[in-house]
Amino acid sequence: MKHKTIEILIQKSLDFEANAEEEKILQAHLSGCKECQRFYQEMVQIQKALYGLTEFYPEHGFNERLLKKLGFRKIFAWTKTAKVFAGAWLASILLLAFSPLPGKAINQILTSAPALMRIVNTGKVIISSLSHVVMPFAKNSFDIVWPIIGLVSSIIITYFFSKAIYPVRKLDANIKSPAQGQDFLTG
Amino acid sequence: MKNNIEKVADLIEQARKNDEDACQKILNLYKGRIFSYVYRMVRNFHDAEDITFDTFIKCFKALGRFDTSKKFSTWLFTIAHNTTFDFFRKNKQEYEYLDERHGITDDIVEKSEKKRKMAQIEKALIQLPPLDRELVVLFHKEEYSYQEISEILKIPVTTIKTRLHRARKKLSRLIQETK
Known part of the structure; x- marks a missing residue:
């Protein structure tokens, strides 16, 4: 058999494309032809070396730059924040409205710890200020309606806050898709 | 193998929903392969980095249109190939x-x-x-x-x-x- 034909069979064999019969022919020829044997060994060596080619990496900070370019760093996860915000808001309102501790007991605890008293007083001022913003119609008494209004309001406020401060990432739909890419052989 | 494909499919799904962690994972999975491929083509570190950067930007922006029945890496390499080819063309180099x-x-x-x-x-x-x-x-x-x-x-x-x-x-x- 011609060396040229065997050369093709060698390539097919290396690419796992040769069938059983072709493999048989190849092996039979290789066992008696030093020249083709040498070529086969060279090809095997090249193939092995190519499989082991080193992987290179871009410089450190590549991911960060790319994600920033995509707008990820500006994203404000308002849904996550709103949940936390609403949860805290609801918990505080429910605590104030349905506290199991009588007022007297709370006062006793607070007077025995002045530092705690200061924290609570500061908290009261903040909550009171927020209450007037979020619940302008609230009076002194708490009703089940108010925690619900507080919850809805907190979600709305957080949503608009996030929209105003952090632009939401918009994906550009006009990028050329690979399917529309040019064929490099025809230019 | 199947698990890996499923994992990538999940990552793509999450990345489509603008999940930053998923995008990070996709980047970490493929940036070495894409960069190595481009680097061997253009033979310049900074050009290779720029092309890899553009490839991933295009990939994430077009992710919504990716046909999930196809292999993601093949699609990504198509973008990398087209971007590299554009680079050759812009630099008036014969491919x-x-x-x-x-x-x-x-x-x-x-x-x-x-x-x-x-x-x-x-x-x-x-x-x-x-x-x-x-x-x-x-x-x-x-x-x-x-x-x-x-x-x-x-x-x-x-x-x-x-x-x-x-x-x-x-x-x-x-x-x-x-x-």
């Missing part, structure tokens, strides 16, 4: 015959390769015409099938087989010469 006009650049070898054998392969590889080099990298390094390479490069399978055969022979000759 097919680049090797005829550019000398051998040793920086890949000098900077990153220590082993003599690997250096020989890298040196020989960069002397191949870009298309042949691309075929060799995609077939042997990335282990894509003829059909997948045909999808990426938009060339017939028969052309791939012939050129790959020729490229390996040339590589063998080049390695012998450097010994």
